Amino acid sequence: MNRVSVFLMVLVLCTNSFFSKGQNSEYKINTIVIDAGHGGKDPGAIGKHSYEKNIVLSIALKTGNYIKENFPDIKVVYTRDTDVFIPLQERPEIANRCKADLFISIHANSLKNNTRTYGTETFILGLHKSEDNLAVAMKENSVMLYEDDYSNKYEGFNPKDPASYIIFNLMHSLHIDNSTSMAQHTEYQFKSRVGRQSRGVKAAELWVLRKASMPSVLIEVGFISNPKEEKFLLSEKGQDYMASGIFRAFRSYKEEIERHSSRTLVIKKTEVADTNSDEVCFCIQVKSSSKRIPLNSKVFEGLGTIEEHLINGVYKYSVGHSTNLKTVINKKREIKRRVSDCFIVAYYKGNPISIKEAKNIQKS
Numbered sequence: 374m375n376r377v378s379v380f381l382m383v384l385v386l387c388t389n390s391f392f393s394k395g396q397n398s399e400y401k402i403n404t405i406v407i408d409a410g411h412g413g414k415d416p417g418a419i420g421k422h423s424y425e426k427n428i429v430l431s432i433a434l435k436t437g438n439y440i441k442e443n444f445p446d447i448k449v450v451y452t453r454d455t456d457v458f459i460p461l462q463e464r465p466e467i468a469n470r471c472k473a474d475l476f477i478s479i480h481a482n483s484l485k486n487n488t489r490t491y492g493t494e495t496f497i498l499g500l501h502k503s504e505d506n507l508a509v510a511m512k513e514n515s516v517m518l519y520e521d522d523y524s525n526k527y528e529g530f531n532p533k534d535p536a537s538y539i540i541f542n543l544m545h546s547l548h549i550d551n552s553t554s555m556a557q558h559t560e561y562q563f564k565s566r567v568g569r570q571s572r573g574v575k576a577a578e579l580w581v582l583r584k585a586s587m588p589s590v591l592i593e594v595g596f597i598s599n600p601k602e603e604k605f606l607l608s609e610k611g612q613d614y615m616a617s618g619i620f621r622a623f624r625s626y627k628e629e630i631e632r633h634s635s636r637t638l639v640i641k642k643t644e645v646a647d648t649n650s651d652e653v654c655f656c657i658q659v660k661s662s663s664k665r666i667p668l669n670s671k672v673f674e675g676l677g678t679i680e681e682h683l684i685n686g687v688y689k690y691s692v693g694h695s696t697n698l699k700t701v702i703n704k705k706r707e708i709k710r711r712v713s714d715c716f717i718v719a720y721y722k723g724n725p726i727s728i729k730e731a732k733n734i735q736k737s
């Protein structure tokens with residue numbers, strides 16, 4: 374047998390064995406948590422004629438109604454459905470407690486001394502790439518200042534001090550791909566169906582997303598500091614349109630991720646320890662995509678053995694597979710020179726888990 378056919382055989386064997394190990398059948402969205410930002414003593418942003426807390430509550434409830442009408446089997450949970458104050462940390466915890474499959478936090482933007490800027494933006498958890506994004510994170514995180522003893526509750530984090538944001542540096546969101554997908558659907562709907570100006574999908578260090586252990590997005594529905602946008606967002610029609618945009622985004626997201634079952638497909642160029650094994654293993658994720666990328670693609674050049682994982686409809690590509698975290702950390706330094714935004718992921722029995730969970734399993 375020549376080398377190519379050996380390679381193909383390994384590939385087929387791997388593919389078969391991973392499929393036959395088949396994990397829990399279909400992945401379905403059962404529960405969604407909709408979080409209307411602010412509330413009660415915290416008005417959020419203040420426009421000339423509006424409070425952020427009222428606009429976002431109305432859009433949140435309308436969004437939930439659309440989902441309930443169209444998907445009666447899905448449980449819709451609101452963090453608040455009246456004008457009450459909910460501590461920041463309690464919001465993702467509600468989602469964690471009811472094991473939600475998706476967390477959507479709805480907010481409205483505003484700028485001081487700027488009535489011109491308008492448009493929607495949807496945030497995922499990540500490191501900010503511009504000062505504007507950091508400003509949004511600081512503003513939305515600052516609601517923790519309404520709480521007594523916030524410093525203790527929030528690990529000494531000071532939402533107004535840029536230096537505090539270093540704690541987000543070490544974080545890796547397990548759900549970055551699904552969150553990005555929901556964010557992209559949302560901005561697409563706002564732009565194409567609701568006719569809004571989309572400012573795009575952005576990343577920032579948002580506390581409310583940091584604590585959510587499921588795919589999560591924070592939607593800024595527009596600037597109430599812009600008179601025209603404020604008028605739109607205050608109107609019944611405007612709120613209906615925004616809610617239907619979020620609903621449509623949710624529907625597309627749901628279709629996209631449910632199209633694939635939760636089984637993990639791993640194809641490897643060579644035989645190495647496999648991520649479906651009973652042992653915890655670590656690797657460095659270098660790329661993810663909703664479309665499959667050939668393993669011989671230029672984007673992987675010089676990275677060594679590539680593994681492909683299909684997880685909830687997203688293809689994830691990783692290198693440097695090992696059961697030893699230290700080895701992987703060392704390898705990551707080298708990979709980072711080629712792929713600056715690579716990060717370490719852990720797998721257990723074919724499923725992605727957090728590094729913390731992985732360490733705990735290894736200890737036990």
Ligand SMILES: [Zn+2]
Nearest residue numbers: 410417480481
């Ligand atoms: Zn807000």
